[in-house]
Amino acid sequence: MIDAFDQIFVLLKHWALGWPFWPESLKPMLSVFLSIVPIMLVFALLFGITTVVERKAIGRIQNRYGPNRVGLPFTDVRLFGFGQFIADGIKALTKEDIVPRAADRVVHFLAPIALIVPVFLAYSVLPYGKNMAPIDMDTGVLFFFAVGAATELSVFMAGWSSRNKYSLLGAMRAIAQMISYEVPLIISTITVVMMVGSLSTVKIVEAQAEYSGQLPHWHVFTPWGLAGFILFLIAAMAESNRSPFDLPEGESEIVAGYFIEYSGFKFALFFLAEYLGMFAISGLAITLFLGGWTAPLAFLSWLPSWLWFFAKLLALISLFIWVRGTVPRLRMDQLMNFAWKFMLPMALINIAAAGLWFFLPAGFDRWAVCSAMLIVPYVLLGRGLMGGKLFTKRTYRYAE
């Protein structure tokens, strides 16, 4: 019974495919369709809900209510404001689509599409539950990064085609940032690939699906895994342009960055792509380091696997929101310094630490050595990044 509940979506799909009136030749297409549509629907809905949740959570962080008005139309039912995203969507759809006269119309039109398609493609390799990866690709992780890399170009297209100085600055920033942070992102992933010995996301999750006692064998519970997770998460924030790395939009500096000249539904697409990118990369972080769909404690395994995946996803999204509500934005040169002078060396050291972990016998020594290998450079690099003691809190003198 529990198993059936766990596999409910898989069973449903098989059941739907088993209907006799489908012609045999259409069945592969249908199977693909049945995988794609739910994913698109679920994540589009998650996007809508997340925008409201984010605004509400940031509102609470800032001691306000956040959106709490829009509910069912023509009634007093307010649903805690969760009708907001539908209203926003309708607004975006009905808004006038303005294209600047000087803009390159074709590229301007193509940019949001070129952004949203790869972002959706990235979802095809994430395992959402047991037997619930749309494609079990031998090169799943590589696929993810490959389609992720394709988004950079659409950012450039958007920024360049708008013929706006701010948008061009934003695009430049965005591309520089994405390329820089892709390096630590991929290198921190390599540790996991090394340990598991496969690029397949399904295999990576399976490698973490064991328990010693109650504790799971998640990668995050090792020194290299923890360091890798943190590095991955920081790089993921940068990749998805989330605060404090939201320079490409930098609304106080370059107004809205590369999508400044977009309005209406095209703007909504950028917004959607940004959030979907965040979900996708959080999903990968879960797959790589947080044990994918496995339960955090052995006795909790009776809950369906997809529930755990989405619980972890929501936890990561909350973390993103929390960080956004707290920190100011970095500056371009600091962002680059952080990527190349801190993230990259740490990621490389992390590879060495993971290798050492692999060869050392299990036990306390292994923990101590690997942790030391990571903490010492962290402290040193951190100090270097803050310019020795250059940036510190100061004490002030007073005149009577």
Place this chain on the structure above:
Amino acid sequence: MLGEGIIKGLAETARNFVGSYVDKERLVTVQYPEERLPAKEAARNFPFLVFDGHDPHAGLRCVACQICEKECPPQCIYIEKSMDKKPDYVGKPQFYPKIFDIDISVCMSCQICVEVCPFEAIKMDTEFELSHTDRFAGLLFDKHQLAKSNEYYQKIHPNEAAEVDGHLAAEKAKAEVKAKADADAKARIAAAKTTTPPAAKPTPAPTS
């Protein structure tokens, strides 16, 4: 160590997040159309004209002296004096404003008209939901829209209104006493007239 300050900041925002659910101090938002802040005694928005009694025309305190029109910094008051006179609260015949307009799209709620008015005739209203679809005529308030009863004034500014009322009542009492004295004097003079031939002039009534 790197990251310490950020983690402290995260703790602070988390405290505020939780605090906004449990601590009234932290969630100060008032949900406006449903909830309203308690009215403040001193609150002011746009001026209105006070009238006594029930008839806005008969009870209007304004005597069209046009001081407020002159003193108003943005010049948003327009007054036209009447030709005839009507009795004021003490019964003295006074001019009244034939036209009294305030353009509230120009008014900056500075309260100077109230300060300069010697007749306690213009006061500050607390009503602020005055939005209108007609930006010219809709925001030009005439005498009828501006006239509000003394009871209303007492409701929105109780302490101030009590002081003003006391002041006016005292003046009225004084005027009554004076009127009575005048009447007495007149009576006396009349009586004297009957006794003495037209030799003495009536003593002029003391002017206050």
Place this chain on the structure above:
Amino acid sequence: MTAATDIAESKYEILPKTSPGGEIEGDLLEVAMGPQHPSTHGVFRMDVALDGERVVKLKPVFGYLHRNHEKIAENATYLGSMPYTDRLDYFCSLTNNWAYALAVEKLGGLQAPERAEYIRVITAELTRLQNHTCLIGFLLQDMGASGTPLMYAFREREKILDLFESLTGARMMCNYMRFGGCRCDLPPGWLEQAKQVVDNYPRFLDEFDRFLSGNEILLARTQGVGVLPRELAINAGITGPMLRASGVNYDIRKVDKYGIYDRFQFRVPLGEHGDTYDRYMIRLLEMRESLNILQIALRDIPSGPIMDAKAKIRGFRPKPGEAYGRIEAPKGELGFYLISDGGPNPYRYRVRPPSLINLTVLEDMCLGHIVADVVVILGSVDIVLGEVDR
């Protein structure tokens, strides 16, 4: 990233690159930041020439909000200008009132009674508190913190604005001071309410300190950014917290001892580096000093009249002469210069706005920094366009 950016067929103006250091090859990108830009604090424009993202030229352009304040004041009565001073620096209407009242009192030989002086100190220090609080919020907003510090600042500011409303009837446009005193007395219970706000304020300052003063991103974004050297600050006539952040001990409350400021013990925090972080911290520290002043003033306030007996509302005509009244407004030295010819309105009326004069060194502080720093530096200057343009 030296993105000398040229776009095909675009209308962008490509300038020959000149920079203070001499000629460099390549092209500059001219960006007009403002008058519609989220972080120019109003309708203010900066014509910035960028080499990549680095600023090589910056020309502040203002006047978009010019309202003829001085000329209007020369045609209005002395009292009629008082509400207009509210609209100079609309964050600090009470200090504006005070500065103007001070100038007119000098002109007309009036003296505010004791209680009025205390009320003035209390309201001015409350104004300083809320101005600095908001400034810090705006500064962090410019730095890209998604509204959180600003909202905390507004949360605290509301409490002070509530006090202002129950005292003066308006939250921002207070129009409260009069020549020779104040317009009305404190309502009952106001002092207790103010005491409560003042007592609770350090809690907010501590929260802010924990929240941000040690934040690595804030440190890296502000330290060494927008340095205003001591000499330049003095030469340019900079006043207020900005001057003190550059290490000059100059506070008109101490220098002039106007009003009754000689009765209060308070210290003047001084910065050493003159950078944006110093300007941020000086304001935080000044708030604590203001709280000390407030504690004492709220304790010692005497009872008595609030208006000079000689003062009159209507028909005020000072003797011919001239007067300059200045106070330490939250943004710096705010002065009013008046010439009277004996008529009901001033012959000449001139405002010395701290915002405008503090803004003049913007280019010197911004050169060599990148676009992102420009908004932060502008934020740390603390300008209100109502006062800059008048």
Place this chain on the structure above:
Amino acid sequence: MTLPFAILAVVTLAGAIAAMSLRNLVHCALCLVATFGGLAGLFLQLGAQFVGLAQILVYIGAVAILIVFAILLTRGSESPQQPIVAGRWLMGVAVAALTFGSLMVSIVTSTLISSANGPKPNVAADISVKKIGAKLMTEYVLPLEVVALLLTAALIGAVIIAMEEQARLAPEGSQSH
């Protein structure tokens, strides 16, 4: 010839032709990206996942970006006013012919073609990432290292060139702090 192959081939060829013939350099670069994408698709269709994805990651994610950056940074995005046909075309055609010829020779002489009449080897099953990795680390370790060395040298060279520029600009730069 299946339908997906036809589509991919058309995309690839059309992209290549457009990249050569369009006037706006940024458009050319974007068309080149389409070509890269089409090629990657062809690789994927052949079952060579690793190569196909690496093609996307490297060519679309990095090379194309490099090209557009280079175009923007060098003021080269202006449309040429003179006709595109130029004497340099001959040189280009010669290089293209040479490349094409050498590729053809290697393809024709390859074992896969010669055994075309026999049973087709199952390529897809053969090429797993693990195998590629193992081969790179054993059989082809020398070429790999040589390539790595070359790239490192190029990187260092680039850094040195950039540093020289910075040294030249130092008087300006020193003002900023």
